[in-house]
Amino acid sequence: MDSGYWQSQFEDWLRYHHQEQDAAHDIFHFRRVWATAQTLGENGPVDWLVVLSACYFHDIVSLAKNHPQRHRSSILAAAETRRIFLRDFPDFPAEKLAGICHAIEAHSFSANIAPTTPEAKIVQDADRLEALGAIGLARVFAVSGALGVALFDADDPFADRRPLNDKQFALDHFQTKLLKLPLTMQTERGKYLAQRNADFLVSYMAKLGAELKGDYETQDQAVIQTFATASVTPVAET
Template sequence: MMNLHALEQQFIAYLKATASAEDGSHDLGHFRRVWNMCRRIDAAEEGKGDLYVLLAASYFHDLVSLPKNHPDRSRSSVLAAEKTAVLLREEFPFFPADRIDAVRHAIEAHSFSAGIPATTYEAKVLQDADRMEALGAIGIARTFYTAGFMHSRMFHEEDPLALERTPDDRHFALDHFQLKLLQLPDKMQTAAGRVIAQQKAALLVSFREQMVREVIGED
């Protein structure tokens, strides 16, 4: 069986040759960070995961990633899982065939919008690792990058914290913190994931407080 490092280099070479450069939030850097976070979580969980499954799922979980405003957005992970299963069989015949179904499930279940329960340890680790990208400094950058991509506003000028209105992250990026991002630590599937997520979420809270101070002129 090919060792993990050599296999990773094969995956990277394939993605460099085929991946679109249009979405900077789902690029090769994202895949690398998810893989590194999977290993970090797994190490904290006593290394009980199948690293071959986690490696393949990390690099191919966004093989299909429809825009957030696409009507079939919730099916992205299922489509990515189907495409990955075919890819591993046809382009990477040296990948262990008996692990492909586990990779497929991990990819299907990683998505927030798909609502598919993660039933394996590897699926839970991948889900946590991918959602970690929505927190911390990377999470802040991705939130506003996506808002610009979708032509939405950074915040509601008169009520940035949505104290007297219904939060709407389709139109105001800062509302996404309240509606989704700050809820993520409690949704993590692993104990290690929850600890890391809570640390990263603290930066979002601090950032939001500073932004509001600047918006209302009290900085």
């Protein structure tokens, strides 16, 4: 039974059992994380069945961003994944469950659990890349809209004169989390891609800053100077 077989099994299970999640944590998110994960493998050995399984079940429990126990989502997801696999996938190799559960626990930014295996590092990077770039931009506003969070503070969009509060303003989430992600990446390829996609978010912020001043042609260079981060040495395209 190869990864293709198990991917098909997981997809069938999720179609039947996982229909209530928000647009940022649906089956399409799982597919994208798995697709990205496959580009992040480095020279050492990787158990791709562990990676596949963690990619498809890492958000099987995903508490809302404003839930008081949000930081425990990945721990709950790991426990639920173990229960699901033992109950619904009896032919799955049980010896891989520990690695899968660790990768799921460690993927979360809010859980602050360090990944200790190659598989967990790949899953963490792949999931964090989903929070950056064009997809990340869409996901931020999809989740914020579902929670009734305002797009930004019209009087102070970049929090120059107030504390950041991403529970009140979606744009604040760029500063509280997203622009910090490149520094947390585990793989060399992940670091490179994260930086490029964080730069895209800064470009969006600069365009927004200009438009809020009535300029629809250029970007606000002050925003770029404030938020642009140090470049990461590119790695070869694969």
